[in-house]
Amino acid sequence: MSDWVTHEHDVVVIGAGGAGIRAAIEASASGARTALICKSLLGKAHTVMAEGGMAAAMAHNDDRDSWKVHFADTMRGGQYLNNWRMAELHAKEAPERVRELEAWGAVFDRTKDGRINQRNFGGHRFPRLAHVGDRTGLELIRTLQDHCVHKGIDVYMETTVSALLQDSPGSRVLGCVGYDRQTGQLHVWHAGAVVLATGGVGKAFKVTSNSWEYTGDGHSLAYHAGAELMDMEFVQFHPTGMVWPPSVRGILVTEGVRGEGGVLRNKEGRRFMFDDIPDNYKPSTADNEDEGWRYVTGDKSARRPPELLTRDHVARCINREVKAGRGSPHGGVFLDVSWLKSKMKDHEAHIKKKLPSMYHQFITLAGVDITREPMEVGPTMHYIMGGVRVDGDTQMSSVDGLFAAGEVAAGLHGANRLGGNSLSDLIVFGKRAGEFAARFAREKGAPRAGNAAIDAAVRTTLEPLARPDGREGPYQVQYALQEVMQGVGIVREEKEMAQAIEGIEALKPRAAACSAPKGRAYNPGWHTALDLRHMLTCAEAIARSAIERKESRGAQFREDFPKKDDANFGTFNHVVRKGSDGRMQVSRRPLAPIRDDLKQVIEENKNI
């Protein structure tokens, strides 16, 4: 078997969403010969679906904002499990990264004085999200894409990486192996450093806002290469996904709807979010509808409406209403922005201007005109806070030469991510990963992987095609996994999770045996058979971490341990690694002591 094309690069970036393209731009700018490998066509990555905006404390709409408040908000949202160094760098560098996008051609919505306009979002004290209507992700990825095509980066489109190259597990990563989806041609990339920017794991779940690419490739590649994963129990369920019709269940309804004044009601018409405001958010949350509305319209003396509490909390409140029989006809609750007609003359034009994609999405897919009637929404798996454990400054994993940025990396968001902190995460840490990967490659040179490593990776890649015909197909195994992961959902419980772990174990042999149709050219059956291993690895890491955390914190809510337990569980992150016996090990890694000045920033901002 020697039918592959060989490439040599200083830096190979796997994944071409916001983090990947930003990393490639930075690596290339520092002189590294850079490859950018995308599973889809360039510019189609999951980043395009981000709607609300990117958080950066530019203080355009409220001059009380600063990196300190953004940092404190991020730490509080993450329930203090965050890598505080990443939260610090993120808050400090995001404004510069956003301004850079404008210099590269991005066209953000404007304030009256002609600056980048910023909107309110859950968990952010001040209006902080630079945005373009409700299609900010598209603006981000298109700006980066159009910028990068003139930078001499080698782009491999519709190409999937199936294995990393290294001489032994845990040793330095020396490149990767993958296949061109269009033709099935195999490729080997030798590289001084590899950056993972592969996004998340949503396709292991039944109801998700994530696109097909989100099969946890980077998480799994890193794990099998001996790197540590961290915080895998923390999976964010976005409170508002579409619930009807069934075929669109899970598609995202942006938090921007609530930022623009949209309210949540149960079938009795009650704004149930006022009923349960967590203590640590009470001082900053409105306790009546009028104050909430004044906040939305920019009154600086008003506190924010409870619909803008953190996502984990809003999602659980919706879950509670549905379970109590107070939900909407299709098992969600009502999200209403049409009520703005009582507050403004031209609410129809206003909604269409501020939320154009939402208007379009509902009228086309559900036949609902959001300017006239409420939407039905419910929680959808949206994001994983957990990922590859990285150094806060350089984004290098616990394996030499392997870097990670964006959703595939852990740390910035702790136990729960604030909306808007993801897009800024991509550009802040995408840049850093590219910069430090290029530096690593420059300083350490590029030794080549041995033939044994390449042969093994190629064998793994082609193996599904060699299986006998007529067995169970890969899609059936994926659907079965999605059912199993219902046991590790938004509300968790020991016994259900134990069953899920058993279920995952039982699926492993099925995934290893399922048959893929023959032929290498654009063969989605083969691709899915390969993706299954990644999804199973991620599912197992999520379930095993979640069952060990016997408390409720951030995105993890346990029915059997409904309280936060700071003394026993607030002092460490869960770390997952592959044991020498090949089995998954979960251990505790104590939190690094926070720097005194940052501790003070948190204290100063605690009760505002």
Place this chain on the structure above:
Amino acid sequence: MSSGKVITHIPESGRDAIFRVWRGDSTAGQFVDYKIRVQPGMVVLDAIHQIQAEQANDLAVRWNCKAGKCGSCSAEVNGMPRLMCMTRLDMLDLDMPVIVEPMKAFPSIRDLVTDVSWNYAVKKRIRPFRPRKPDAPDGTWRMQQDDVDRVQEFRKCIECFLCQDVCHVLRDHHKHDEFIGPRFLVYSAALEMHPLDAEHRVGDLKNEHGIGYCNITKCCTKVCPEHITITDNAIIPLKERVVDEFYDPVTRLFRIFRPKKA
């Protein structure tokens, strides 16, 4: 491509429908009929996925977000260029087979997937964004919302290439070497009308990018899933700029007396 009218009522219990799907590659192929059970609210991409999962694991289809945001699942449904993820089955006559085939303006790769790499090559040929020097005290720029509204309309483009597919200059006359197509005229317009941009592309549009080939039949505008008024707002103003620069008699006269630029 709006919500459209309901043509077929699909009962809650579902109903059968036949999908006539193009199977093949660049050398040969044929339509294959698949009968599946469809449910209310389904879109064409759901039907294709169901066929892929149950009857043809290797059916090639390109898709990502399934929410009309990435522009990957472009195809021709009953002869109309559409995003499969935004085409509801109840808008189609399900008493007839639903014909699903790949875009015709691009070479076939396999089944519903076409080779759209030409578009990526075209984009590289367009001069990139070049901002004027920052002129606000904080080292950035000031732009009013009114001034960016038009450009924001163009930047809604999701690069589904349906406008390229329907454009007769590309689809029927195969002028891919001489004409950049509506997508990249919109792209050029977004750059040319960007309040900060200082680059000059009008000469390229006339000489290299074939803007003259467009005879404003507006087919592109009709199929745009983002409702960008491609012809009226992007192409015609660019054509006017070409006319102003190259065909305006006063400017022409002026040019005779002006030494040519290198």
